[in-house]
Amino acid sequence: MxxxxxxxxxxxxxxxxxxxxxxxxxxxxxxxxFRLVRLAGNALFRVFQSKSTSEKKSNNRYEENQYLLxxxxxxxxxxxxxxxxxxxLDAICRETDLIVPKPINTRDxxxxxQAEIHGVPDKRDCTLLGWxxxxxxxxxxxxxxxxxQGRIMAQLHNHAERWCPPKGLSKRSFDWKGLFSDDVGxxxxxxxxxxxxxxxxxxxxxxxxxxxxRLMDNWGKTSDVYGLIHGDCGVDANVxxxxxxxxxxxxxxxxxxxxxxxxxxxxxxxxxxxLYPQYRTALIDGYNEYRSLSDxxxxxxxxxxxxxxxYMGLWTTAINQVNPKSADRSYRIKRWQDRGLxxxxxxx
Numbered sequence: 001m002x003x004x005x006x007x008x009x010x011x012x013x014x015x016x017x018x019x020x021x022x023x024x025x026x027x028x029x030x031x032x033x034f035r036l037v038r039l040a041g042n043a044l045f046r047v048f049q050s051k052s053t054s055e056k057k058s059n060n061r062y063e064e065n066q067y068l069l070x071x072x073x074x075x076x077x078x079x080x081x082x083x084x085x086x087x088x089l090d091a092i093c094r095e096t097d098l099i100v101p102k103p104i105n106t107r108d109x110x111x112x113x114q115a116e117i118h119g120v121p122d123k124r125d126c127t128l129l130g131w132x133x134x135x136x137x138x139x140x141x142x143x144x145x146x147x148x149q150g151r152i153m154a155q156l157h158n159h160a161e162r163w164c165p166p167k168g169l170s171k172r173s174f175d176w177k178g179l180f181s182d183d184v185g186x187x188x189x190x191x192x193x194x195x196x197x198x199x200x201x202x203x204x205x206x207x208x209x210x211x212x213x214r215l216m217d218n219w220g221k222t223s224d225v226y227g228l229i230h231g232d233c234g235v236d237a238n239v240x241x242x243x244x245x246x247x248x249x250x251x252x253x254x255x256x257x258x259x260x261x262x263x264x265x266x267x268x269x270x271x272x273x274x275l276y277p278q279y280r281t282a283l284i285d286g287y288n289e290y291r292s293l294s295d296x297x298x299x300x301x302x303x304x305x306x307x308x309x310x311y312m313g314l315w316t317t318a319i320n321q322v323n324p325k326s327a328d329r330s331y332r333i334k335r336w337q338d339r340g341l342x343x344x345x346x347x348x
Contacts, residue, residue, distance in 0.1 A: 004121055009039070016043040019117050020069055023126035026106040026113035034069065042252065043071040046131065059133075060242065061099050066131035068101065070252070071115070071124050075185045077171075077252065079112070082125050084169040085251050086111040088228055089129075091163055098155055099247045102130035134240025134247045141270075143282035145235045148246035149266055150286025153233060156248070157259045158291050160227040174231060174257030176216050179311040180209050186318035190311070193318040201313060201337070204344045208306045215300060219258070225297065229262035230254050236269040260297040263287065264304040271305070271343060306347045309340030 004015065013036055020043070024030040029049055037044040049065040072082055086103045090111065093102050106113050106128075116123040137145055172178055183189040197205065219225050232238055232253040240247040263283070270279050284298065316336045 001119055004119060013039055015117070015119050016071060017045075019043075019071060019115055019120050019124065020045045022117055023069060023071065023113060023115035023124075024128075026108075026110075026115070026126075027104065027128055028107050029067075029128075037068070041073045041076050043073075045069040045071075047128070061133060062102065062130040063133050067104060068129045068131055070127045070129070072126065072252075074122065074125070075187070077125075079114075079125050080169050081171040081255075082112055082127060084165060084171050085254055086127060087166060087169070088160075088163070088254070089251060092156070092159055095163075096155065096159055098152065098159070099132060099242075099245070101132055101249055101251065104128040104130060132240055132247050132249055134242040134245075136237075136239075137235060137241055141235055143275075143278050144244065145241065145246070146266070146279045146282035147286035148241065148244060149233070149235055149239055150263075150283040151289055152239075152246040152248060153230070153263060153266065154287040154289065154291035156230065157227065157262070160229065161223050163228070165228070171228075172255040174229070174255055174261055175221070175226075176209075176213050178255070178257075179212070179307055180314065183318075184311075184315055186315055187322040188318035190314040190318060193314040193321070196317050196321055197313070201341060204341065204348060205310045205313065207348055208303070208310050208344055211303055212307045215303065216258075225260070226258050227256065228254060229257045229259065231257060231262065232265065233262065234266050234269055258304065260293060260301055261304040261307070263293070264301040265308060267301075268305060268308065302347050306344045309336065309344055312336040313340050 002011065004012065007015070016039060017036070020034055021030050024032065024034065024047065029047060032047055032049050034045045034047040037046050045068070047067040047069050049067065077085070089100055090103045092098055092100050103111050105111060112125055112127045114123045115126050172182070172184065178184070179190070181189065181191040194202070230238070230248055230251060232250065233248050238248060238250040240249060266283055267276070267280055270276050273279065287293065313336055316333065320333075
């Protein structure tokens, strides 16, 4: 049998399908149909349960008898972080009317299971989520979409502020160390990537990092400014829409961070659009319906976006160092380094 890393893409898919079937045994769904959604980091499968369950579901919330099986990549989240994410999603579903991916328990009542097969390295953490009903908006993005996103983000932040995570569980942090120093799954810490940056990035990156350090030291980590955040929520990605309502998905990259940072990421894809001022106003207007950021926090949203670009520039540099033959290397450089540097220079 070939080693896993020597397999072609299709060879890896075949093995992950076997692993998925094993994982689904814990939910009593190993006889049901499932299809690959994506294999990039986590392996994602859409599961179609053939028989109805006793649980009554609303047709406007989740696709009936359809689920998302995630086979987690350990380089992205460890068991502790996945457990915390599932507990947070479960609390949101139980304590609010917000529609987010709903955790599904195993037959023994656990929020995750571990599965292994010969030919795939290590035991893999696996989770099952209800399939949220909605669609991505890829064309015709309007201010109403940003308003809807602002509303859902404010409500998520409100819940995070009052929810107390179980002691002993942690997740990644989008604080100064988490952005500019830690290893975030590249196999090389961002602190080591600084010395590998092309010369033209160093001065502007350091200027942003210094500003962020002063700001975070001044703000601290009180619950009104810092808590659990989605970390990758945008109209262009990870937000579905159903009859005007925004429904965030993919909390895999969530963690502890500043609410203003989370909100700034919603505008990452459109800061160079001619309609950006209208989008930003709509996002904040929607947010203000349920929660208000202080003028000081709003004032520093561009700094947080600049911080995100430094973080991604360091991460990309680390990835390219570890895997210089990566097929999407040129895309990463253009998207996260070139585009990011343009914004940072504009900000500074």
